[in-house]
Amino acid sequence: MLDFSIEPEYQAKLDWAARFVREEVEPLDLLFPHGGDPYDTGNAKARAIIKPLQEQVRAQGLWACHLGPELGGPGYGQVKLAYLNEILGRSYWAPTVFGTAAPDTGNAEILAMFGTDEQKARYLQPLLDGDIVSTFSMTEPHAGADPKEFRCRAWQDGDEWVIDGEKWFSSNARYASFLIVMAVTEPDAPAHSRMSMFVVPAETPGIEIKRNVGTMDERDSEDEGIHGYIRYHQVRVPLDAMLGGPGEGFTVAQARLGGGRVHHAMRTVGKCTRAFDMMCERALSRRTQGTVLAEKQAVQQFIADSWIELQQYRLLVLNTAWVIDTQPHGAARTQIAMCKVAMAKVLHDIIQRALHLHGSLGTTNELPLAHWWMGVPSLALADGPTEVHRTTIAKQVLRNHSAAEGLFPSEHIPPKLEAARKRYAHILGDDGLAGRVNA
Numbered sequence: 112m113l114d115f116s117i118e119p120e121y122q123a124k125l126d127w128a129a130r131f132v133r134e135e136v137e138p139l140d141l142l143f144p145h146g147g148d149p150y151d152t153g154n155a156k157a158r159a160i161i162k163p164l165q166e167q168v169r170a171q172g173l174w175a176c177h178l179g180p181e182l183g184g185p186g187y188g189q190v191k192l193a194y195l196n197e198i199l200g201r202s203y204w205a206p207t208v209f210g211t212a213a214p215d216t217g218n219a220e221i222l223a224m225f226g227t228d229e230q231k232a233r234y235l236q237p238l239l240d241g242d243i244v245s246t247f248s249m250t251e252p253h254a255g256a257d258p259k260e261f262r263c264r265a266w267q268d269g270d271e272w273v274i275d276g277e278k279w280f281s282s283n284a285r286y287a288s289f290l291i292v293m294a295v296t297e298p299d300a301p302a303h304s305r306m307s308m309f310v311v312p313a314e315t316p317g318i319e320i321k322r323n324v325g326t327m328d329e330r331d332s333e334d335e336g337i338h339g340y341i342r343y344h345q346v347r348v349p350l351d352a353m354l355g356g357p358g359e360g361f362t363v364a365q366a367r368l369g370g371g372r373v374h375h376a377m378r379t380v381g382k383c384t385r386a387f388d389m390m391c392e393r394a395l396s397r398r399t400q401g402t403v404l405a406e407k408q409a410v411q412q413f414i415a416d417s418w419i420e421l422q423q424y425r426l427l428v429l430n431t432a433w434v435i436d437t438q439p440h441g442a443a444r445t446q447i448a449m450c451k452v453a454m455a456k457v458l459h460d461i462i463q464r465a466l467h468l469h470g471s472l473g474t475t476n477e478l479p480l481a482h483w484w485m486g487v488p489s490l491a492l493a494d495g496p497t498e499v500h501r502t503t504i505a506k507q508v509l510r511n512h513s514a515a516e517g518l519f520p521s522e523h524i525p526p527k528l529e530a531a532r533k534r535y536a537h538i539l540g541d542d543g544l545a546g547r548v549n550a
C-alpha cells in the first residue's frame with residue numbers, strides 16, 4: 112500500500128522547519144547570495160549568524176537528518192526526509208543550516224562506510240558537525256559524462272599512493288578541508304573496475320587549483336567561481352587513503368548518490384512551489400487590458416499546467432522515496448533516474464512561466480526568479496547529465512519486455528482477430544462475423 116502519510120509529531124517538526132526557514136534562513140540568501148557563501152567556513156559574519164541557527168535545528172532533532180542512527184542521526188526514512196527537503200528547497204542556505212549540504216552529505220556517507228577510524232575522527236566528525244566542508248573530485252576536463260574515459264592516475268610507490276592528473280568542476284575545492292578523488296589504478300581492468308577512490312587532505316603538497324570556474328548564476332561574484340579546475344602533481348597520500356579496495360571506485364561513488372538525488376529532487380519541488388506561489392500572486396495582482404492577469408485564458412493555462420506538473424513531480428519523488436523505504440536496496444534505481452531527468456524540466460518550465468508573468472521585473476535581480484532560472488542548465492548536468500539517466504531508465508524498463516516472437520508485432524491485428532473469432536466461434540457462427548444480430 113502506498114503510504115506518504117506523516118504522523119502528527121513529525122508534522123509539528125515540519126511546521127517548525129517551514130516557519131524557521133522562512134523567517135530565519137531565507138534572509139541569509141539575501142545577505143550572502145554568492146554560490147560559494149554557504150561553503151566558505153572562513154566568512155566570520157556568516158558563521159556567527161548560522162551557528163546559533165544550527166543549534167536551534169539540533170535542538171529540534173532536525174540536524175543532518177539523512178544520517179542513520181549509527182552516525183548520530185534519527186534514521187528517518189526517505190519519505191520523511193523528502194518532506195523536510197521540500198521545505199529546505201526554498202532557501203539556498205537551508206541545507207547548510209540543517210547539515211544536509213551536498214557534496215558533504217555524500218562524502219560523509221563514503222567516509223562512514225569506507226574510512227578508517229583515524230579518517231573518521233579527523234574528517235567525518237568535523238564534517239558532521241558542520242565545521243568543515245569537502246569536495247568530490249571526479250569529473251575531468253576532457254570527460255565528465257563517461258567516467259570510463261578518465262585519465263587521472265594513481266599508483267603505489269612504497270607505502271604511498273601517488274595521484275597525478277587533472278580534475279574539472281571540483282565544487283568548493285577552494286574551501287574544502289579534504290577532497291575525495293577518483294583515479295585510475297587498474298588501467299588494464301574492465302572499464303568499471305579501473306578506478307579507485309582516495310581521501311586527500313587539502314593541504315597535501317602538489318594540489319594546484321588552476322582556477323575557480325564560475326557558472327552563469329555566479330557571474331557577479333566578487334571573487335572567482337567555486338568549481339575548481341585542479342591539477343594533482345604527483346600528490347602523495349598514505350596507503351590507507353584508498354577508500355574501498357583497488358578498482359572499487361565506481362562502487363564507492365554509487366554508494367553516495369541515491370538518497371542525495373531524491374533529496375535534491377524534493378528541494379526542487381520546494382523551489383518550484385515558491386516560484387508557483389509567486390506566479391499566482393502576480394496573476395491576481397497585475398492588471399492589463401481591463402482585467403487582472405488571472406482572468407486571461409493564457410495565464411490560466413500557465414497556472415493549470417504548472418500546478419499539474421508540480422503535483423505530478425511531487426508524487427513521483429514521494430513514490431521514489433517510498434520505494435527506497437519499503438523495497439530492497441536497488442529497487443528504486445529507475446525511479447531515482449526518473450526524478451533526476453524530470454527535475455530540470457519541471458524547474459525550467461515553472462520558473463520560465465513565473466518569470467514571464469512578472470514581465471520586465473521578472474528578468475531583473477530584484478526578484479529571485481532570474482537567478483533560479485540560470486541554475487536550470489546546471490541541474491541537467493550536475494550529478495550526471497539527463498541523457499545518461501534516460502539511458503538508465505530505458506535499459507531498466509526494457510528488461511521487463513521482450514522482442515516479438517514472429518515477423519510482426521505481438522499486437523498485430525490479423526492473427527489476433529483470427530484468434531478472437533476462434534475463441535467465440537460458438538456464438539459467432541460459421542462466418543465468424545461479429546455483426547449485430549437482431550433479437
Ligand SMILES: Cc1cc2nc3c(=O)[nH]c(=O)nc-3n(C[C@H](O)[C@H](O)[C@H](O)COP(=O)(O)OP(=O)(O)OC[C@H]3O[C@@H](n4cnc5c(N)ncnc54)[C@H](O)[C@@H]3O)c2cc1C
Pocket residue numbers: 214246247248249250251252253254255256257279280281282326338488489490492493494495496497498499502
Ligand atoms: C553546477 C555543477 C556542479 C558540479 N559539481 C561537480 C563536483 O563537485 N564534482 C565533480 O566531479 N563533478 C561535478 N560536476 C560535473 C558534472 O558531473 C559533469 O558536468 C557531468 O558529469 C557531465 O560531464 P561534462 O560536463 O564533462 O559534460 P560532457 O561529458 O562533455 O557532456 C557533453 C554533452 O554530451 C551529453 N551526453 C553525455 N552522454 C551522452 C549520451 N550517452 N548520449 C547523448 N548525449 C550524451 C551531455 O548531456 C552533454 O549535453 C558539476 C557540474 C555542474 C554543472
